[in-house]
Amino acid sequence: MKRQFLWFLVLAMAVISSACQKAPNAYLSQQTYGSEKIFSFDSEFRVMVNKHSELSYNINDQRFYLKGGSFIKIEGLAGRRAPVTFVASGVALQTSEAEINIDAYDIASGRGKLTILNGVVKIKNNLTDTSITSGGYWFGPTVLDSDIDWLPAQEVKWLDKCYSSSSMRVDDLVKLLYQFYATYASYGTEPEFKTAIFEDVHIDIREPLVTVIERLERKGKFKFNYYPQYNSVIITKKD
Known part of the structure; x- marks a missing residue:
């Protein structure tokens, strides 16, 4: 009788353990609205991804895995602030x-680009363990640009955040330069930029972008490489 009870106890524990492992997936519900899919987890937060994307949950490492999709939105519900991975x-x-x-898609190799549009995201892998705030960009395992972690000695890439625009405009470049120089000045390396961001540089928004960039290069301490195909400007300090 005692042996039967022990076997029953072992079986019951196995069933309970199996149920616990499957529980998180049971709470992961999915709804589709137009071109987006919204996943809700245990009424605590929801994840919005592109319609063609796939989202799964691994109970062992307690992480969500995303396949496909170029836009992700994580939203806490009912005041939840505990992070998810x-x-x-x-x-x-x-x-x-x-x-x-x-x-x-291939961010880990350094060929991709991840942009934080809103919020704060902590990136964790073998090479990087840091946070990026809104407006920060990450280009793979060795290049990290953000409001917090950017180092002036590194190559810096500030890209046009106006995704609706088919090409970068001069006024877009001006906004990016203000952001770039403000970040540079915040590290105390070039304090004069705080009061004179575009020293002796006249910018006319009616001019072609390449003309403005050439003038900036002649007057300043930085080199600007404009890539129309990527709608981006790469800024590096002159030797």
């Missing part, structure tokens, strides 16, 4: 609420 393109992203844009 999901893996996209081999990169683990941890956040409680954020909007993220992935321009290429």
Whole structure:
């Protein structure tokens, strides 16, 4: 009788354990609205991804795994602020609420670009363990640009955030330069930029962008490489 009871106890524990492992997936519900899919988890937060994307949950590492999709929105419900971790393109992203844009799927190799549109995201993998705030960009395992972690000695890439525009405009470049120089000045390396961002540089928005960039290069300490196909400007300090 005692042996039968022990076998029953072992069986019951196995059933309970199996049920616990399957529980999180049971709470992961999905709804589709137009071109977007919204996943809700245990009424605590929801994740919005592109319609063609796939989202799964692994109970063992307690992470969500995303396949496909270039736009991700994580939204806490009922005041939830505990962070969640999901893996996209081999990169683990941890956040409680954020909007993220992935321009290429192969981020982990350094060929992709991840943009934090809103919120704060902590990036965790073998090479990087840091946070990026809104407006920050990440270009793979070795290049990290953000309001917090950018180092002036590194190559800096500030890209046009106006995704609706088919090409970068001069006024877009001006906004990016203000952001770039303000970040540079915040590290105390070039304090004069705080009061004179465009020293002796006249900018006419009616001029072609390449003309403005050439004038900026002649007057300043930085080199500007404009890539129309990527709608981006790469800024590096002159030797």
